[in-house]
Amino acid sequence: MEQLSGGEMLIRALHDEGVEIIFGYPGGAVLHIYDAIFRQDKVEHILVRHEQAATHAADGYARSTGKAGVILVTSGPGATNAITGIATAYMDSIPIVVISGQVESRMIGSDGFQETDMVGVSRPVVKHSFMVRNAADIPLIVKKAFHIATTGRPGPVVIDVPKDATDPKIKLPYEYPAEIKLRSYQVPGKGHTGQIKKAVEALLSAKRPMIYTGGGVIQGNGSEQLIKLTQKLGFPITNTLMGLGAYPASNKQFLGMLGMHGTYEANMAMHYCDVLLGIGVRFDDRVTNSDASKFCPDAIILHIDIDPASISKVVPADVPIVGAVAPVLDEMMDLINNSANKVDKQALEIWWKQIGQWRDKACLAVTPSGDGTIKPQQVVQAVFEITKGEAYVSSDVGQHQMFAAQYYGFDKPRRWLNSGGLGTMGYGFPAAIGAQFAYPDAVCVCITGEGSFMMNQQELATCMQYKLPIKIVCLNNRALGMVKQWQDMQYGGRHSHSTYAESLPDFAKLVEAYGHVGIKIEKYGELNDKMKEAFALKDNLVFVDVLVDPDEHVYPMAVKGGAMKDMFLSKSERT
Amino acid sequence: MRHIISVLMENEPGALSRVVGLFSQRNYNIDSLTVAPTEDESLSRLTLTTRGDNARIEQITKHLNKIVDVVKLVDLTEGAHIERELMLIKVKASGAHRAEVKRTVDIFRGQVVDLTGNVFTIQLTGAGEKLDAFILTLGDNVVLEVARTGVSGVSRGEKTLAL
Numbered sequence: 001m002e003q004l005s006g007g008e009m010l011i012r013a014l015h016d017e018g019v020e021i022i023f024g025y026p027g028g029a030v031l032h033i034y035d036a037i038f039r040q041d042k043v044e045h046i047l048v049r050h051e052q053a054a055t056h057a058a059d060g061y062a063r064s065t066g067k068a069g070v071i072l073v074t075s076g077p078g079a080t081n082a083i084t085g086i087a088t089a090y091m092d093s094i095p096i097v098v099i100s101g102q103v104e105s106r107m108i109g110s111d112g113f114q115e116t117d118m119v120g121v122s123r124p125v126v127k128h129s130f131m132v133r134n135a136a137d138i139p140l141i142v143k144k145a146f147h148i149a150t151t152g153r154p155g156p157v158v159i160d161v162p163k164d165a166t167d168p169k170i171k172l173p174y175e176y177p178a179e180i181k182l183r184s185y186q187v188p189g190k191g192h193t194g195q196i197k198k199a200v201e202a203l204l205s206a207k208r209p210m211i212y213t214g215g216g217v218i219q220g221n222g223s224e225q226l227i228k229l230t231q232k233l234g235f236p237i238t239n240t241l242m243g244l245g246a247y248p249a250s251n252k253q254f255l256g257m258l259g260m261h262g263t264y265e266a267n268m269a270m271h272y273c274d275v276l277l278g279i280g281v282r283f284d285d286r287v288t289n290s291d292a293s294k295f296c297p298d299a300i301i302l303h304i305d306i307d308p309a310s311i312s313k314v315v316p317a318d319v320p321i322v323g324a325v326a327p328v329l330d331e332m333m334d335l336i337n338n339s340a341n342k343v344d345k346q347a348l349e350i351w352w353k354q355i356g357q358w359r360d361k362a363c364l365a366v367t368p369s370g371d372g373t374i375k376p377q378q379v380v381q382a383v384f385e386i387t388k389g390e391a392y393v394s395s396d397v398g399q400h401q402m403f404a405a406q407y408y409g410f411d412k413p414r415r416w417l418n419s420g421g422l423g424t425m426g427y428g429f430p431a432a433i434g435a436q437f438a439y440p441d442a443v444c445v446c447i448t449g450e451g452s453f454m455m456n457q458q459e460l461a462t463c464m465q466y467k468l469p470i471k472i473v474c475l476n477n478r479a480l481g482m483v484k485q486w487q488d489m490q491y492g493g494r495h496s497h498s499t500y501a502e503s504l505p506d507f508a509k510l511v512e513a514y515g516h517v518g519i520k521i522e523k524y525g526e527l528n529d530k531m532k533e534a535f536a537l538k539d540n541l542v543f544v545d546v547l548v549d550p551d552e553h554v555y556p557m558a559v560k561g562g563a564m565k566d567m568f569l570s571k572s573e574r575t
Numbered sequence: 576m577r578h579i580i581s582v583l584m585e586n587e588p589g590a591l592s593r594v595v596g597l598f599s600q601r602n603y604n605i606d607s608l609t610v611a612p613t614e615d616e617s618l619s620r621l622t623l624t625t626r627g628d629n630a631r632i633e634q635i636t637k638h639l640n641k642i643v644d645v646v647k648l649v650d651l652t653e654g655a656h657i658e659r660e661l662m663l664i665k666v667k668a669s670g671a672h673r674a675e676v677k678r679t680v681d682i683f684r685g686q687v688v689d690l691t692g693n694v695f696t697i698q699l700t701g702a703g704e705k706l707d708a709f710i711l712t713l714g715d716n717v718v719l720e721v722a723r724t725g726v727s728g729v730s731r732g733e734k735t736l737a738l
Contacts (some may be wrong), residue, residue, distance in 0.1 A: 119589055123589075124600045131589070148643060167713060184646040269616050308637050308640070309640075312630065316630070
C-alpha cells in the first residue's frame with residue numbers, strides 16, 4: 001500500500017473524492033498541507049485574499065455545480081474568518097467541506113498561538129464536524145465529511161486538523177474507502193406512498209391550488225420533475241428567493257417570487273389558495289410574514305421536505321411527506337396519471353381568471369424617472385437583456401438583491417447565487433468567483449450594491465491573479481438602501497448611519513488600481529450602450545458603477561404583522 | 576408538559592456538546608441531564624428532562640435525531656416507563672432533631688450513608704417528585720447540600736432503546 005504523510009493523504013483523499021478545486025489561504029498550522037499541495041497537480045488551489053471569501057467562493061461553486069465546495073484555512077483567525085461563510089452555507093443548506101488547521105495536539109487547550117476551538121466555535125453552524133486525532137483516520141474522515149455534506153439536507157462540514165497529524169516525516173499506508181456507512185446517519189429517499197397518495201387526492205380536488213417551491217428543489221435536483229408536474233396539473237407556481245430558477249420564470253404558470261418582496265399575484269394567490277403544495281421550503285418568516293397564524297388561512301397544507309425537522313416547524317402540515325424531492329415528485333406524477341380523479345378544470349379556470357386580475361396590477365412595472373435618473377430596476381432589466389437571461393448571477397444583500405430577484409427572470413436552476421437565509425453582505429462577489437471557476441466560459445455577473453461590495457472588495461486581487469472576467473454591476477445609491485428604506489418607512493425618515501455619500505471611493509479608479517476595467521454610468525440615456533460595452537469586454541473583470549435613484553424603495557413589501565395579502569405596493573399604495 | 580427523552584449516541588468527543596448546544600441554540604430548556612457509557616462502549620446513553628407542548632417536543636426530538644452522533648432516541652413519557660433519580664443530601668441535625676431526621680429517612684426509604692459529627696449524608700433514590708418531597712419535608716434550615724444525578728429511565732416491558 002502507498003505510504004503518505006497526513007498532509008499528503010488529505011489532498012490525495014480530496015482528489016479521490018473527485019475534488020478539482022479548493023479555495024484557501026495558508027498559515028502556520030496548515031503549512032505541511034500547503035507543501036503537499038505544492039508537490040502535486042491534481043487538486044487546484046485558489047488563493048483568495050480573505051478566508052470569508054474562500055468560503056463564499058466555494059459556496060458559489062457548490063450552488064452553481066451541485067458539487068461540494070472545499071475550503072482550506074489555517075487555525076485561529078483563519079478559522080474564525082471562515083465562520084460567516086460557513087453560517088451562510090448552513091442557513092441555505094449548501095454542501096461545503098471546510099478543512100481548518102489546528103495547533104499541534106499537545107498544544108490544544110493551552111491558548112497557543114493562533115489557537116481557537118474551531119469545532120466548538122463552528123458547532124451551531126455546521127451539519128457535522130470532525131477533529132482529526134490520528135493521521136491514519138484522515139481518509140475515512142474525508143469520506144465521511146463529503147458523504148454528510150452532500151447527502152440528505154446538505155450542509156457544511158468542518159474537519160479540524162492538528163498540525164502534527166500532517167507531519168511530512170510520518171508516512172502511513174493510504175487507502176481511500178470506496179463506501180461508507182454510518183449507523184447514526186440515514187438519508188431519506190423515497191417518500192411514504194400513502195402520504196403521497198393523500199397529497200395527490202388533495203391536489204386533484206383543489207379549487208384554488210398553489211405550488212410553492214424553494215431551495216430544496218434546486219439542492220435536490222428536482223427541477224425537471226417540478227416542471228413536468230406543474231405543467232401536467234396546470235397549477236400556478238411561485239418560487240422563494242432561494243428557489244428561483246427551479247421553475248422557468250418565462251413560463252406563464254409562474255407568478256414570480258413570493259414573500260416579503262414577492263409579487264402581488266404570488267402573495268395574493270398564496271393567501272387565497274385552498275390547497276398549498278410546499279416543496280423543499282421551510283416556511284421562512286420572509287415568506288409567512290411575522291405572524292404565521294395568518295398564513296394561508298383557507299389552505300390544506302401539503303409539505304414535501306427531506307428534513308423532517310422542517311415540517312410543521314412554523315406552519316403545521318396537513319399532509320407531511322419526508323423524502324427527497326425528485327423521487328417524491330416522480331411518484332406523485334405516476335399517481336396523478338393513474339388516479340380516477342382529474343384536475344377540476346372549471347374551478348381552475350375561474351382561479352386563473354382571478355390570478356389574471358391580480359396580474360393586471362403589474363406590480364413590477366417600472367416608471368422611468370423622466371429626468372435621466374436611472375432606476376435600479378432598469379439596471380437589472382438591462383443586464384437581463386444583454387445576458388439573454390442566461391448568466392450566472394450572484395448578489396449580495398439589500399435592495400439590489402431584491403431587484404435582481406424580481407427583474408432577472410431565471411429559467412434554469414443553479415444560476416442564481418445569493419445568501420437567502422443568513423443574508424450575508426459581501427457574499428456576492430466571492431460567490432461569482434466560485435461560479436466563474438466552475439464555468440470558465442460562462443458569463444458570471446455579480447449584481448451588488450456599493451455597501452455590500454465594500455465588504456469583500458479585496459477579492460479584486462484574486463480576480464486579477466486568476467484572470468477572472470466577472471462582471472460586477474453595482475447599483476450605487478450612495479446609501480445602505482434597505483436599511484434606509486426601513487428607516488423611511490418605520491423610523492420617520494431618520495437615516496441613522498445608513499448614508500456615506502461623501503466618503504465613497506471612485507469605484508472605477510479603485511478597480512483600475514487592481515488592473516481591471518471600471519465603467520461609470522450616470523444617466524439613463526447611456527445605460528444600455530455602456531452596459532453592452534462592459535459585457536463586450538470578454539477577457540476583463542469589469543466593474544460597472546451605476547448611479548441609481550437613491551430614493552427608490554423595493555415594492556411590493558409585506559406589511560409587518562399582516563397576512564400575505566397585506567402589502568405596500570408603492571410609497572403611497574397598500575392593499 | 577414534562578418529557579423524559581433518552582438518547583443513544585456515539586461515545587465520541589464533541590457528541591455531548593452537540594446535544595447540549597442544540598438546546599441553548601434553539602431556546603429549548605433542559606431541567607436535568609445525565610449521561611454515561613452503556614454496555615456497548617461505543618455508545619453513550621443520555622437522558623434529559625425538558626418541557627414543552629407537543630409541537631415543541633416534536634421539534635426537539637426531530638432536531639436531536641438530526642445530530643449525526645445521535646443513533647436512536649425515545650421519549651419515555653410517551654408510554655409506561657420507570658424513572659429514577661439518585662440524590663445525596665447532607666443534613667445537619669443535633670439532639671432530638673437527629674431522631675427526627677432518621678425517621679424521615681426511613682419513611683422515604685432512604686439510607687444514611689455517612690455520619691460525621693452532626694452531619695448526616697443521606698442517599699435517596701426515586702422519581703424526581705419523591706426527592707423534591709423529601710427536601711421539602713426536611714426543611715431549608717437543616718439542608719446543607721444537595722447533589723442530584725438527574726433523571727434516568729427505561730420503558731416498561733419489552734420495549735428497549737438499544738441497537
